[in-house]
Amino acid sequence: MGTVFSFDVAYGAGLRVPSAVEAAVASLHTVDAVFSTYRPDSQLSRLARGELGLADCDPRVAEVLGLCERARERTDGWFSTGYAGGLDPTGLVKGWAVERAARMIAEAGAYGVCVNGGGDIQLLGEPEPGRPWRVGVTDPLRPGALATVVESAGELAVATSGTAERGVHVLDPHTGRPPEGEAVSVTVVTRSLTDADAWATAAFAMGSRARRWLEDLPHAEAFAVTADGRGWRTPGFPAAVRTSNGLVGRAAADGRPAPGRPSGRG
Amino acid sequence: MTRNPLRRVVLGAAATVSGIVLLLALKPHSAPPPALAHATVPAGPRPSSSGAPGASGPKHTGTVTGDTEQTDYGPVQVQVTLANGRITGVTALQTPSDNPRDQEIASYAIPQLTREAIAAQSAHIDAVSGASYTSAGYIQSLQSALDRAGG
Numbered sequence: 001m002g003t004v005f006s007f008d009v010a011y012g013a014g015l016r017v018p019s020a021v022e023a024a025v026a027s028l029h030t031v032d033a034v035f036s037t038y039r040p041d042s043q044l045s046r047l048a049r050g051e052l053g054l055a056d057c058d059p060r061v062a063e064v065l066g067l068c069e070r071a072r073e074r075t076d077g078w079f080s081t082g083y084a085g086g087l088d089p090t091g092l093v094k095g096w097a098v099e100r101a102a103r104m105i106a107e108a109g110a111y112g113v114c115v116n117g118g119g120d121i122q123l124l125g126e127p128e129p130g131r132p133w134r135v136g137v138t139d140p141l142r143p144g145a146l147a148t149v150v151e152s153a154g155e156l157a158v159a160t161s162g163t164a165e166r167g168v169h170v171l172d173p174h175t176g177r178p179p180e181g182e183a184v185s186v187t188v189v190t191r192s193l194t195d196a197d198a199w200a201t202a203a204f205a206m207g208s209r210a211r212r213w214l215e216d217l218p219h220a221e222a223f224a225v226t227a228d229g230r231g232w233r234t235p236g237f238p239a240a241v242r243t244s245n246g247l248v249g250r251a252a253a254d255g256r257p258a259p260g261r262p263s264g265r266g
Numbered sequence: 267m268t269r270n271p272l273r274r275v276v277l278g279a280a281a282t283v284s285g286i287v288l289l290l291a292l293k294p295h296s297a298p299p300p301a302l303a304h305a306t307v308p309a310g311p312r313p314s315s316s317g318a319p320g321a322s323g324p325k326h327t328g329t330v331t332g333d334t335e336q337t338d339y340g341p342v343q344v345q346v347t348l349a350n351g352r353i354t355g356v357t358a359l360q361t362p363s364d365n366p367r368d369q370e371i372a373s374y375a376i377p378q379l380t381r382e383a384i385a386a387q388s389a390h391i392d393a394v395s396g397a398s399y400t401s402a403g404y405i406q407s408l409q410s411a412l413d414r415a416g417g
Contacts, residue, residue, distance in 0.1 A: 008392065119396040127392050138396030149391065158395040187395060 005098065006116045007105070010127060014109025024101035024115070031097040034058050037088050048087035064089050064096060067194060075202035076213075080173035095159055095197025098122050102193075120159040120200075122193040134240060140184045140225055147225050148233075150189055151240030159196035160187040161204035162225075172205050183224040186210055189238065190220040330414050331359065340364055 005028055011017040034057075036042045043061055046052040054062055068089045071079040081089045098117035106113045106124040113124040114133070123133045132153040139147035140162055150158055162185025188200040199220060203210035214222035214234055221237040233239065327349050334343040340362030347355035363369050 006393075114393050116393045116395075119394065121393045121395055123392070133392050134390060136391040136394040138394060140396070146391070146394070150395075158393075160395045162396075185396070 005101075005118070006114075007101075008112075008114040008116075008127075009105055009110045010112035010125075011110040014111075016108040017105060017110045020105045020108030020110070024104045027101055027104065028097055031060070031093065031100075034061065035064065035089065035093045035097075037090060044087060044089070064093060067096060068092055068198075071195075071198035071202070075199065078173065078202035078205050078213075079198050091201035092194060092198045094118065095120050095122075095157070095193040095195075099157065099193040117193075120193060120197050121157065123156040123158075124154075126153060137187050137223060138185075141227075141229055147185075147231065148187075148223055149240045150187075150223075150238050152189070152238045155191045156189065157191055157193035157196040158187060158189050159193060159200040160185055161200040162186065172207070183207065183210055184227050185225045186214075187223045188214070188220055189222065195220070332414070334360060 005025075007021055007024070009017060009021060033039070034043045037044060037048075039045060043052060043057045047054065047057055047061065054065070065081070068079070068081045071092055072081070079091060081087055081091075094117050098115045098120060099122045102113045102115040102122040102124050105115070111125045111129075112127045113122075114127070115122050119138075121135055123135070127133055132151050133156050135150040135156070135158045136146040137148050137150065137158070137160060139145045150156070162183070183204060186200050186203045188196045188203065190196050190199070199214075199217065200222075203214055203222065206213060210222075210224065211232055211234075214220065221234045223231070223233040223237050223239070225231050329345055329347050331345045332343060334341050341360045342358070342362070343360040345357045345359055346353060347357070361369075
């Protein structure tokens with residue numbers, strides 16, 4: 001499965017931005033070389049086989065494994081690196097790498113940064129002065145259609161986990177089987193794509209338990225498309241338009257509840 | 267799943283960098299494919315001719331054919347129809363067809379990607395989130411067609 005990373009960067013006089021984009025691209029290739037579970041010579045593969053110690057690896061390996069452990073705790077074990085008995089942080093690495101790339105570019109002076117890694121997106125700043133970001137979420141039940149549009153200003157991360165075209169690619173770490181439950185895809189919106197990617201992966205694996213867990217998760221909102229086509233979302237989900245599931249609403253930025261719309265958190 | 271840079275290239279904007287990177291080994295399903303890179307990084311605040319001529323050129327109307335891109339599953343080549351610089355249609359000239367499963371996937375994945383590329387333009391969307399698709403070759407070929415269109 002290929003993963004496409006796209007960059008959309010707006011900048012004014014930030015002369016360092018183009019070189020920062022080049023550096024961000026290079027960093028993605030480095031991350032791939034270090035973390036790929038499909039390259040037998042990657043540091044991660046060698047670590048998993050016991051050929052390398054953690055101290056011998058790139059320091060980012062320890063950083064990512066630490067983030068994975070934090071995600072495991074935050075998700076009650078639903079996020080796991082133990083897939084197939086190996087060492088597999090891929091449920092978090094992509095989001096982490098995209099977020100890191102986006103922040104490198106923003107720090108160079110860009111006022112709007114959008115980095116999309118295979119459908120998981122980190123946005124920083126604003127696309128144009130005064131305009132919020134608008135991120136479409138694909139509808140897995142209606143090819144070519146969007147299930148909803150997220151509209152939010154400022155720092156925003158959107159990650160979607162679900163069944164891909166080549167079959168289920170998220171397994172319940174407790175059973176090693178595809179998740180039971182109703183969600184066909186789960187989208188998590190928060191500020192950090194590292195978190196959003198891990199939480200979406202975990203939530204999809206949870207099946208029918210995901211909704212309650214996501215509703216209780218602070219600083220995050222979520223949206224799901226379900227097999228029956230009805231779908232659900234957390235009360236503060238920043239949807240901008242009528243969706244295919246009949247969900248209508250406009251919420252304020254950054255996960256704050258919409259005016260007149262009840263929310264269990266602020 | 268990534269139409270946003272295409273939209274940027276088509277619509278054009280000053281001080282905008284658009285790029286696509288294919289990093290094929292992060293979440294592959296089978297054998298490790300080669301990592302490809304195609305980044306469009308103009309040297310100045312406007313995309314240069316060596317990068318994304320589409321962003322600053324005249325609005326293009328007509329049909330443009332993209333490069334043939336090799337993917338894990340076979341070659342992908344698309345043809346783009348543009349009206350005043352906007353995508354109005356995408357035709358897949360070549361898709362993976364080595365086995366029935368590839369044919370099945372191509373038969374719905376390519377039309378889906380095409381509709382999404384067009385929908386993303388019309389809905390004023392900055393990016394599209396969704397579960398991963400085998401879109402690398404599609405995006406590459408589409409990008410090359412848009413670069414060639416110069417508008």
